Amino acid sequence: MSDSVSSLSVVLKAYGGFDKIQVQSLPYKTVPDDNQVLINVKACGLNFADIYTRQGLVRNEPGPPFTMGLECSGLVVRVGSKVENLKEGDRVMVHTGTPGLQTEFVCVEASDCTVIPESMSFNEAAAFPINYLTAYFCLFDIGNLRSSQTVLIPSAAGGVGWAATQLAKSVPDVRVIGLASPGKHETIRGNGVDVTIDSLDPCWDEAVKIACxxxxxxALDFTSGDNFKRTQNLVKDLGRAILIGANDMISGETLSLWRIFCSWWYSSMVKPIDLVLNSRVVAGFHLTHVKTRLPERYRDALIHLFELYRQNVIRPRIDSTWTFHQVIEATKRLSERENIGKVILTP
Known part of the structure; x- marks a missing residue:
């Protein structure tokens, strides 16, 4: 461990645009509490949830300033006196559900850490928890995916979309319809997508109806708003439409009040009589709540995902790796949907 008592960190000074992000050297707690461990961070996953947080769509308590980041990987360099499941030198992934992990050194609860497989790199570990757990719970717990079914995956080239495609194809004879810009179609087909549709086509839903x-x-949905309304109409009887995110509210560097209103308006148009007449399920998912309220189920899912990783059934794709000082460029790549797979930050 470095002799320095400061930790390079990505700090959000206030909610808003990129000008609210600063990279600073901050003091860190070098001695973990009894149930904590000190982590030397090697890689951090960048997510749309980080953009929601920066723009104020997701409010952190207490408010800014605070260190960003919801998932990371690294080395355990010190353990608390009551920690029994981890030791110094362990390679771990960390998912806390609250910001604070885009930093060089951080003390976290030992229960938020999981030892990673020997073959898993730090970049892969940082790309793993949020994307694969979200896809897993949506497909298997809420979606009840079974063989010979069809799954619609928007943003099939993104982190969650990439993970959802691999998990869906782990079930026999499942057909995946994936949305992405045309330049990404060949790559997502290589990941298992059976039918590719241009996500930039205003009539993308009509193309889905032709294909199925x-x-x-x-049907997964990451955007909310009008897209979620259309997504519901693509689901058959006894089908499930699952809302995961609200990317449609993002417009440039800051929240768009008009987009927020439109997203709320269309997402609120879920009519109980339509659900009854179409025997359809409309659901939502929030990973942090599952982690907090159903910790045993969360842990079981992660164990199963590691088994699938060891069997080479699933494998994160790293789109690009950026330093903390390049966080704005990395965020732009994600928000402008240029990535294929996960965008990674490193100290």
Whole structure:
């Protein structure tokens, strides 16, 4: 461990645009509490949730300033006196559900850490928890995915979309319809997508209906707003439409009040009579709440995902790696949907 008592960190000074982000050297707690461990961070996953947080769509308590970042990987360099499941030198992934991990050194609860497989790199570990757990719970717990069903995956080239495609194809004879810009179609087909549709086409939903006239069994949605309204209409009887994110509210560097209103308006148009007449399920998902309220289920899912990783059934794709000082460029790549797979930050 460095002799320095400061830790390079990505700090949000106030909610808003990129000008609210600063990279600073901050003092850090070198001695963990009894149930904590000190982590030397090697890689951090960048997520749309980080953009929501910066723009104030997701409010952190207490408010800014605070260190950004919801997931990371690194080395355990010190353990608290009551920690029994971890030791110094362990390679771990960390998912806390609250910001604070885009930093060089950080003390976290030992329960937020998981020892990673020997073959898993730090970049892969930082790309793993949020994307793969989100896809896993949506497909298997809420979606009840079974063989010979059809899954609609928007943003199939993104982190969650990439993970959801691999997990869906782990079930026999599942058909995946993936949305992405045309330049990404060849890559997502290589990941298992059976039918590719241009996500930039204003009539993308009509293309889905042509590809699957009977309707899809599971449809994920990352955007909310009008897209989620259209997504619901693509689901067959006994099908499930699952809302994961609200990317449609993002416009440039700051929140768009008009987009927020439109997103709320269309997402609120879920009519109970339509659900009854179409025997359809409309659901939502929030990973942090599952982690907090159902810790045993969260842990079981992570263990299963590690088994699939060891069997080479699933594998994160790293789109690009950036230093903390390049956080703005990295965020732009994510927000402008240029990535294929996960965007990674490193100290």
């Amino acid at each position: 006239p009977e309707g899809v069994d599971i």
